[in-house]
Amino acid sequence: MRKIVVAITGSSGSIYAKLLLDALAQIPNQWDKVGVVLTKNAHINWKIELESPFAKADNFDFYENDDYFAPFASGSAKYDTLIVIPSSMGTLARIANGISDSLITRAADVMLKENRKLIIVPREMPFSLIHLRNMTQLAEAGALICPAIPSFYSKPQTIDELAGTVVSRVMDLAGFDVDGFRWM
Secondary structure, eight states, X not given: OOEEEEEEOSSSOHHHHHHHHHHHHTOGGGOSEEEEEEOHHHHHHHHXXXXXXXXXXXXXXXXXXXXXXXXXXXXXXXXXXXXXXXXXXXXXXXXXXXXXXXXHHHHHHHHHHTXXXXXXXXXXXXXXXXXXXXXXXXXXXXXXXXXXXXXXXXXXXXXXXXXXXXXXXXXXXXXXXXXXXXXX
């Protein structure tokens, strides 16, 4: 069974994190543990964008971003996937440069050093040269960079459906068996 971490940062795009957590809640047979950690700004943006405060779900484990005793702060806990969704460019830069100054950046460091799956979903744009170099550095280190750029093949009719095209792709990259639009 899979042990994964969902890290939510303060970049705009709380809808992506919400839809990912909702999707994971629908497939409990595909994972053993889901750890969730939010930055302080993630809580603020969640409330602004989704018009309600973040609420903890009973089926996930929640950690504070300064809790270095969380199991996934160590490679020995064998969490296999970390998804940073949405990722601010600040968090992405700290991960790219090995600055483990929070639980999220430490967990990302663990994923890279243990050669496990790290999926980063940057939401900010446009990309500066610094952003692009940080993303390149992470890709060279083994991370998967999946910008929150929705697709339109499925002709999404709502914001949730549009954002869902990104979440579906993230779920695919993480190795989950999910139904979603597939190109013919």
